Each structure stands twice: as C-alpha cells, then as structure tokens.
Amino acid sequence: xxxxxxxxxxxxxxxxxxxxxxxxxxxxxxxxxxxxxxxxxxxxxxxxxxxxxxxxxxxxxxxxxxxxxxxxxxxxxxxxxxxxxxxxxxxxxxxxxxxxxxxxxxxxxxxxxxxxxxxxxxxxxxxxxxxxxxxxxxxxxxxxxxxxxxxxxxxxxxxxxxxxxxxxxxxxxxxxxxxxxxxxxxxxxxxxxxxxxxxxxxxxxxxxxxxxxxxxxxxxxxxxxxxxxxxxxxxxxxxxxxxxxxxxxxxxxxxxxxxxxxxxxxxxxxxxxxxxxxxxxxxxxxxxxxxxxxxxxxxxxxxxxxxxxxxxxxxxxxxxxxxxxxxxxxxxxxxxxxxxxxxxxxxxxxxxxxxxxxxxxxxxxxxxxxxxxxxxxxxxxxxxxxxxxxxxxxxxxxxxxxxxxxxxxxxxxxxxxxxxxxxxxxxxxxxxxxxxxxxxxxxxxxxxxxxxxxxxxxxxxxxxxxxxxxxxxxxxxxxxxxxxxxxxxxxxxxxx
Amino acid sequence: xxxxxxxxxxxxxxxxxxxxxxxxxxxxxxxxxxxxxxxxxxxxxxxxxxxxxxxxxxxxxxxxxxxxxxxxxxxxxxxxxxxxxxxxxxxxxxxxxxxxxxxxxxxxxxxxxxxxxxxxxxxxxxxxxxxxxxxxxxxxxxxxxxxxxxxxxxxxxxxxxxxxxxxxxxxxxxxxxxxxxxxxxxxxxxxxxxxxxxxxxxxxxxxxxxxxxxxxxxxxxxxx
Numbered sequence: 001x002x003x004x005x006x007x008x009x010x011x012x013x014x015x016x017x018x019x020x021x022x023x024x025x026x027x028x029x030x031x032x033x034x035x036x037x038x039x040x041x042x043x044x045x046x047x048x049x050x051x052x053x054x055x056x057x058x059x060x061x062x063x064x065x066x067x068x069x070x071x072x073x074x075x076x077x078x079x080x081x082x083x084x085x086x087x088x089x090x091x092x093x094x095x096x097x098x099x100x101x102x103x104x105x106x107x108x109x110x111x112x113x114x115x116x117x118x119x120x121x122x123x124x125x126x127x128x129x130x131x132x133x134x135x136x137x138x139x140x141x142x143x144x145x146x147x148x149x150x151x152x153x154x155x156x157x158x159x160x161x162x163x164x165x166x167x168x169x170x171x172x173x174x175x176x177x178x179x180x181x182x183x184x185x186x187x188x189x190x191x192x193x194x195x196x197x198x199x200x201x202x203x204x205x206x207x208x209x210x211x212x213x214x215x216x217x218x219x220x221x222x223x224x225x226x227x228x229x230x231x232x233x234x235x236x237x238x239x240x241x242x243x244x245x246x247x248x249x250x251x252x253x254x255x256x257x258x259x260x261x262x263x264x265x266x267x268x269x270x271x272x273x274x275x276x277x278x279x280x281x282x283x284x285x286x287x288x289x290x291x292x293x294x295x296x297x298x299x300x301x302x303x304x305x306x307x308x309x310x311x312x313x314x315x316x317x318x319x320x321x322x323x324x325x326x327x328x329x330x331x332x333x334x335x336x337x338x339x340x341x342x343x344x345x346x347x348x349x350x351x352x353x354x355x356x357x358x359x360x361x362x363x364x365x366x367x368x369x370x371x372x373x374x375x376x377x378x379x380x381x382x383x384x385x386x387x388x389x390x391x392x393x394x395x396x397x398x399x400x401x402x403x404x405x406x407x408x409x410x411x412x413x414x415x416x417x418x419x420x421x422x423x424x425x426x427x428x429x430x431x432x433x434x435x436x437x438x439x440x441x442x443x444x445x446x447x448x449x450x451x452x453x454x455x456x457x458x459x460x461x462x463x464x465x466x467x468x469x470x471x472x473x474x475x476x477x478x479x480x481x482x483x484x485x486x487x488x489x490x491x492x493x494x495x496x
Numbered sequence: 497x498x499x500x501x502x503x504x505x506x507x508x509x510x511x512x513x514x515x516x517x518x519x520x521x522x523x524x525x526x527x528x529x530x531x532x533x534x535x536x537x538x539x540x541x542x543x544x545x546x547x548x549x550x551x552x553x554x555x556x557x558x559x560x561x562x563x564x565x566x567x568x569x570x571x572x573x574x575x576x577x578x579x580x581x582x583x584x585x586x587x588x589x590x591x592x593x594x595x596x597x598x599x600x601x602x603x604x605x606x607x608x609x610x611x612x613x614x615x616x617x618x619x620x621x622x623x624x625x626x627x628x629x630x631x632x633x634x635x636x637x638x639x640x641x642x643x644x645x646x647x648x649x650x651x652x653x654x655x656x657x658x659x660x661x662x663x664x665x666x667x668x669x670x671x672x673x674x675x676x677x678x679x680x681x682x683x684x685x686x687x688x689x690x691x692x693x694x695x696x697x698x699x700x701x702x703x704x705x706x707x708x709x710x711x712x713x714x715x716x717x718x719x720x
Binding site for chain 1: 621622623624639643646652655656659662663666669670673674678681684685687688691692695696699702703706707712715716717718720
C-alpha cells in the first residue's frame with residue numbers, strides 16, 4: 001500500500017505538472033509531493049523492525065522494502081525534499097525571456113518550467129521504483145526510466161553545451177543499461193529449469209536457490225551488470241558522460257543526479273552482488289569491485305587536480321566517491337558497513353555542495369574556478385557552506401564521511417589488502433590537497449571586480465545547510481534505528 | 497506436429513539470418529532513410545520470433561506471447577521508424593557524411609564480428625538446449641554490430657538506429673535462450689525503449705535546430 005503510494009504519487013502528479021499552467025500551483029505541487037513522499041518514508045521507518053528485511057525477502061514479492069532499499073529510498077526522499085524547497089526560489093529567479101549564456105555569449109531560452117517540474121517528479125517516482133524493486137526486470141525498467149526522466153532536466157538551460165551533455169548522457173547511459181538487460185537474461189540462463197519455475201528473477205528466490213545457479217553464466221551476468229549499471233553509476237573508465245551531465249545541468253538537478261541517482265545505479269550492482277554472494281562467487285566480484293573502485297579514485301584524482309570548473313570538480317569528486325563505495329563493498333566485512341554509511345554521507349554532502357555551487361554561480365555568473373574569488377566576503381553564508389562542505393567531502397573529522405572512509409580503510413587492512421588500503425589512503429590524500437586548494441582559493445581573497453556583500457535568501461541557504469548539518473550529525477551520533485538498518489544492509493552484503 | 501515444429505524452427509532460423517543480413521546492409525548504407533527502414537524490417541521480422549520459438553517446442557504458445565509479438569511488430573516496425581523519420585525531416589539531413597569508419601570497412605568489420613560470434617557461440621556451454629544452434633551466434637552478432645554502429649557513426653540518427661539494433665540482439669538472446677520474462681516486465685522494457693527513442697528523437701530535433709547538423713562527433717566543447 002505504502003509502496004504503491006510512494007511510486008504513484010510522484011508519477012501521477014508529475015504527469016499532472018506538464019499541464020498545469022500556473023507557476024505557483026506547480027511549484028506548490030512540487031513541494032507538496034516532496035513532503036508527502038518524505039512523510040511516507042517516515043511511516044516506513046516507524047514500522048521498521050529487525051525482521052523486516054527477512055520478511056521482504058521471504059515474501060517473494062516484486063515490490064518490497066528491505067534495509068538496503070530503505071536506506072537508498074530515504075536518501076532519495078531527503079534530497080528531493082531539500083532540492084524542491086531550494087527549487088521554488090531557484091525557479092522563481094530564472095528568467096523566461098531569452099537571456100545571454102555566460103560562456104558562449106549566445107542568447108538562449110529556458111525549457112518550459114512545466115516540463116522541468118514534470119520530469120523532476122517523474123524522476124522521483126522512477127528512483128523510488130528502483131529502490132523498492134526486488135525483481136531484476138522491474139529494477140531494470142526503473143533504472144532506464146530514471147535516465148529518460150532526468151535527461152530533460154540537464155537541458156533546462158537550452159544552451160549548446162547542455163545539449164551536448166544531454167545527448168552523451170542519453171546515449172551512453174542507455175547503451176550501458178541495455179548491457180545490464182543482457183545481464184538479466186544471462187541471470188535467467190543461469191537459473192536451473194528456467195526462471196519461471198523458481199519464481200522469476202526475484203532477489204529472495206534467487207538468493208535462496210543460489211547454490212544451484214550455473215556459476216559461469218552467473219559470473220557473466222555479474223560482469224554485464226557491473227559494466228551496465230557501472231556506466232550509469234560513473235565508475236571509471238565508464239564515467240565519461242558524468243562530468244558533462246552533472247556540470248551542465250541546473251544546480252538543483254545536479255544535486256539529485258549526483259546525490260540520489262548514482263546510488264540507484266549502485267543499488268543495481270549491489271542486487272547482483274547479493275546473488276553472487278549467496279552462490280559463493282563473492283571473491284570473483286570483490287576483485288572486480290576493488291579494481292573499478294581504485295581506478296575511479298585514480299581518474300578522479302587526476303582530473304580534480306587541474307580542474308578549472310568548480311561544478312566539474314564536484315562531478316569528478318562523485319566519480320571518486322562512487323569508487324569508494326565499490327571499493328568498500330569489495331573489501332567485505334566492515335567495509336560493507338563503511339560503504340553503506342558512506343553512501344548516506346556522500347549523498348547529503350554532495351547535494352549540499354551542488355546547491356551551494358548554484359548560489360555561487362548565480363552571484364558570479366561563471367563556473368570558472370579562477371574567476372571566483374572572495375566567496376566568503378560576497379556570499380557569507382554560501383561561503384561558509386562551501387568551505388565546510390569541502391572539508392566534509394574530503395573526509396575531515398568530525399563529519400560523517402571521516403567515519404565511513406576510516407571504516408573502509410580499516411576493512412582494507414583487516415582483509416590483509418595492505419596495498420589496496422595504502423593506495424586508497426594515498427588517493428584520498430591527493431584529492432584532499434587538490435580540492436582544498438581549489439575551494440579555499442575561491443573562498444578567500446577579493447573578487448576581481450568589486451562586489452558588495454549580498455544578503456542571501458533563506459531558500460538558498462537553508463536546504464544545503466540542513467543537508468550538511470545532517471552529515472555532520474551522523475559523524476558525531478548515529479541514531480540507533482539508522483545504525484541497525486545500516487548493519488542490516490551490511491549483513492546482506494556479506495559484511496559484519 | 498513434428499513437421500509443424502520443424503517448420504517453425506526453420507522460420508525462426510530464417511528470421512535470424514534475415515536479421516543478421518540487415519545488420520550488414522545497414523553498416524554499408526549512407527542514406528539515413530534506408531538505415532531507419534532496415535531497422536524497421538528487422539523489428540517486424542522479430543515480431544514473429546517469440547511465436548516461432550514456442551511452436552518449435554520451446555515453451556507453451558500463450559496469448560501473451562502472441563500479444564508480445566504483435567506489440568513488438570507494431571512498435572519496432574511502425575512506431576519507432578515514424579518517430580525517427582520525423583526527427584530526420586526536421587533536421588533536414590539525408591546522408592551520413594563522415595562515419596568514423598568508412599562504409600566498406602564497416603561491412604568487413606561486420607562480417608568479422610559475425611565470424612567471431614559463431615566461434616564464441618560454439619564455445620559457450622549452454623545449461624539448456626537452444627531452439628536452434630543459430631540463436632546464440634546471431635544474437636551476439638546483432639548486439640556487437642549495434643555497438644559497433646553506435647561507436648563508429650557520427651550521425652545522431654544512426655547512433656539511435658545502432659541502439660535499436662543492439663536492443664534487437666538482446667531481445668533475440670532473451671527470447672531464444674532465457675525463458676521469457678513476465679509479461680508486465682516485457683511491456684515495461686518495451687515502454688522504456690519507446691520513451692528512449694522518443695526522447696532521443698526530441699534531442700536530435702534540438703541538435704538539428706541549434707547546430708544545423710546532427711553530426712554528434714562535432715559536439716566536443718565539453719572536455720578536460
């Protein structure tokens with residue numbers, strides 16, 4: 001019941017938003033749906049207990065909420081609420097008539113706001129579908145739907161560059177996800193007697209009968225899932241579309257793409273991993289996850305160091321953190337718990353940073369790191385958020401990411417993979433140096449042309465501040481309910 | 497009964513051969529209307545595949561199987577080509593001008609892909625017997641040729657056609673080797689592919705209007 005409402009409310013109101021002519025009504029609808037969704041997720045948490053995951057798995061239902069799904073669902077819902085609160089002000093600020101592009105100096109118009117809001121809501125609905133799907137086919141349908149609903153979001157500012165980014169995103173991710181469909185079919189081939197007899201490609205059924213799965217075909221299926229959903233998750237070297245899409249979309253969309261959507265793709269990989277784990281093929285998958293994870297961190301380190309565009313910097317940082325997530329799961333034991341916690345913290349912090357980047361872009365009208373100076377002076381609140389967010393995203397204490405990154409490091413040593421752990425630590429260090437020098441350079445100093453300090457609007461500060469504070473709070477105190485759910489998720493991923 | 501199932505298997509094999517032949521012709525055509533039409537022919541032929549596979553003695557022939565085939569026939573044979581041809585009209589382009597790999601070289605590469613797929617298909621141990629020994633190699637060829645077209649064509653429309661060809665290959669694999677997915681999931685997949693083609697068509701329309709061409713390899717302002 002709740003699950004149906006969680007999916008249908010955003011989907012139906014999204015379709016409605018396309019036809020709502022009144023801007024205020026549409027923005028009201030956006031916030032109302034975000035609140036309703038958030039409230040429903042709260043209800044799910046209230047009824048949550050230790051046996052919930054086992055129940056979800058045993059039922060063999062296509063739609064059910066287990067610990068992993070609930071964590072990711074909560075991330076999606078929290079971020080969406082923050083983004084829609086930010087969005088009301090953001091959309092009111094946007095001009096309707098043709099205006100000049102800050103990079104190419106050409107005139108452009110915005111996409112109709114109705115299309116943008118409608119797609120935003122459909123995007124929420126499809127991400128929800130991904131998090132509650134227990135059936136591999138349905139999961140695939142959901143993930144492809146997120147791509148299609150989010151592509152128009154990137155093209156909100158109808159500029160040449162955003163169009164280029166939209167095209168790359170659409171094509172590369174669709175092809176990637178098509179490979180994951182192949183993964184579904186390979187999984188069906190691996191099922192003895194055909195998927196029909198054993199209750200279809202439902203996670204619970206597959207893990208129960210995992211020992212009788214055909215090992216070579218199962219490994220093949222995992223490879224296709226990893227490459228397919230890995231493309232969408234932004235694991236290097238499949239990440240080429242990501243910096244473009246996340247930097248060219250409007251900041252409120254960037255926040256959702258980086259914070260919520262990448263996790264959804266990761267969930268696709270995790271589901272396949274759960275099956276392999278039950279079938280006793282964990283070692284094969286772990287090596288792959290560690291390899292992709294470290295390579296993603298390496299690519300991110302290389303491209304963050306000499307970055308000249310601050311939204312691209314954030315996008316490469318997402319590639320880094322997706323690498324960390326894969327690495328943590330690959331290391332197993334406490335690494336799985338680290339990854340679960342890291343997914344939560346990364347999403348909160350990254351969304352906060354992208355929303356703050358939107359404030360900076362609005363004031364300075366440039367995305368070039370070199371042209372932005374003195375944020376702390378011109379935008380006092382955003383400046384503080386920008387610097388604090390940087391410390392959080394690079395894993396400084398007392399933010400939650402310090403805790404999760406440290407847990408993963410420790411898991412590396414515990415697993416006897418000293419080289420991996422050392423490489424991980426080294427790359428984290430390089431990225432810390434790279435990002436902190438870029439961000440501090442923007443925050444301090446004087447703007448090239450004198451700019452008076454601005455009074456910042458509440459809508460532009462409160463949402464990113466709330467997200468960042470939440471991540472700070474999780475670094476200091478992890479509520480028992482959340483800790484239990486994270487532990488439950490980590491157990492389902494073979495961790496402790 | 498046995499005669500009928502042999503006939504069904506023969507037709508299934510003919511469909512598969514037809515699909516791979518259209519793959520190869522597609523690699524050699526520069527006219528965008530021809531590549532779109534070829535993908536339409538391919539889609540129509542594939543609409544009959546589920547029925548033939550089941551009549552050949554693999555799985556029951558059910559109403560939903562026939563419906564699936566009919567929906568596939570209508571969408572891939574008529575709806576998708578219409579969407580693409582409309583995008584083509586607004587973009588006012590006729591030919592693929594500069595593919596990254598030339599047309600003749602592409603055909604040769606396609607033949608190499610088919611040969612490699614037969615070699616690979618013969619070595620993969622299937623847990624269950626396939627309806628025809630052609631199924632696995634033909635599915636692999638079509639997937640790989642689709643991928644090849646996506647990566648070596650500069651024209652946005654041909655990239656979408658490549659995506660459709662790849663999707664057709666995956667469909668062949670699914671129908672012939674994996675047992676069918678539940679009906680609602682199949683429909684979800686088709687709906688997604690439909691929306692994908694629809695959204696890509698809109699994107700091509702915008703690219704044509706903004707850049708006066710749809711050669712996407714020239715969209716290269718974003719890089720590090």
